[in-house]
Amino acid sequence: MLVNGRWTEDWQPVQKADEDGRFVRQVSSFRDWITPDGSAGPAGGAGFMAETGRYRLYVALICPWASRTLIARKLKGIEDLIPVTAVNPALATQGWQFGGYAGADEDPLFGARHLHEIYTRADPAFTGRATVPVLWDTKRGVIVNNESADIVRMFDSAFEHLVPSDLRLYPEELASEIDALNPRIYDKLNNGVYKAGFASSQEAYEEAVAGVFDMLDELEEQLTDDFLFGDRLTETDIRTFVSLIRFDAAYYGLFKVNRRQIAEYPRLSAYMERFLRVPGVAETVNMDHIIRGYYAIERLNPARITPAAPAHIEQLMAKVA
Numbered sequence: 001m002l003v004n005g006r007w008t009e010d011w012q013p014v015q016k017a018d019e020d021g022r023f024v025r026q027v028s029s030f031r032d033w034i035t036p037d038g039s040a041g042p043a044g045g046a047g048f049m050a051e052t053g054r055y056r057l058y059v060a061l062i063c064p065w066a067s068r069t070l071i072a073r074k075l076k077g078i079e080d081l082i083p084v085t086a087v088n089p090a091l092a093t094q095g096w097q098f099g100g101y102a103g104a105d106e107d108p109l110f111g112a113r114h115l116h117e118i119y120t121r122a123d124p125a126f127t128g129r130a131t132v133p134v135l136w137d138t139k140r141g142v143i144v145n146n147e148s149a150d151i152v153r154m155f156d157s158a159f160e161h162l163v164p165s166d167l168r169l170y171p172e173e174l175a176s177e178i179d180a181l182n183p184r185i186y187d188k189l190n191n192g193v194y195k196a197g198f199a200s201s202q203e204a205y206e207e208a209v210a211g212v213f214d215m216l217d218e219l220e221e222q223l224t225d226d227f228l229f230g231d232r233l234t235e236t237d238i239r240t241f242v243s244l245i246r247f248d249a250a251y252y253g254l255f256k257v258n259r260r261q262i263a264e265y266p267r268l269s270a271y272m273e274r275f276l277r278v279p280g281v282a283e284t285v286n287m288d289h290i291i292r293g294y295y296a297i298e299r300l301n302p303a304r305i306t307p308a309a310p311a312h313i314e315q316l317m318a319k320v321a
């Protein structure tokens, strides 16, 4: 991580743990918002007007949080407005690295070797982890926001006047239901799998695994329509999908969330495939980056052997390609 703008040598790809061995995820630090007219958004300052080509999105294709933003960008049809740069799948000794791997990019803006250089460009004294996603403003030379939940909402609302869309990922009528379900899915599933994988005590692991499967069981029950809230796709579907698509290929083995695979849940499997078939979504999923990236976490996989992809996942990806 960065401490006062300098990379520290004892950096570990695993984040913090509390005193009972529970994994603790860092809170995002850049929280400005792009808005249609540049006025201030729900947090941060003003001055980030929606403009074509002004902003760049840095992502890792392995990362579920970054994938949320990639999917929102596709579904809202704003790819031409916001170019993307993808880092290499594996976290290296200095964190996320650019270039040299199929499906990953060089940094086109500064020729940076590592993502942490982008952070110190924005704030030369930055202290914290250099995480993806990063939404960069080429005009002011700063990071607008590095919190995927905010970026998804911005993509949903800030560019409507430039690229009109019928799709609302966070429609007003469903806002209270979305706001009630999102944090539960985050805690038990999205972050729950990480809590299981990075637990450093048996108790923390068991607590996390129970949460993961409670949530999967609950979602399996709830999924009687095409999407979680009926026939309308929302941001909650994006948040759920990014965890489901990584589950059988990475989380099940590496994070030891191995009571069941998604393939054993009929409705969740059908839902995952349905979502994957929404135009644009399959292009955001790179199974090679997902498997390589997760299994490169040395603390969890010391020999760094990359496992084979589960056959059913390979078949699914081939079907939707």
Ligand SMILES: N[C@@H](CCC(=O)N[C@@H](CS)C(=O)NCC(=O)O)C(=O)O
Binding pocket: 013, 015, 025, 026, 027, 028, 060, 062, 063, 064, 065, 066, 095, 129, 130, 131, 132, 133, 146, 147, 148, 149
């Ligand atoms: N709250 C952030 C979380 C982002 C996050 O934790 N990203 C991970 C990859 S999945 C990361 O970049 N980790 C690098 C590190 O911790 O050094 C979001 O949702 O945008």
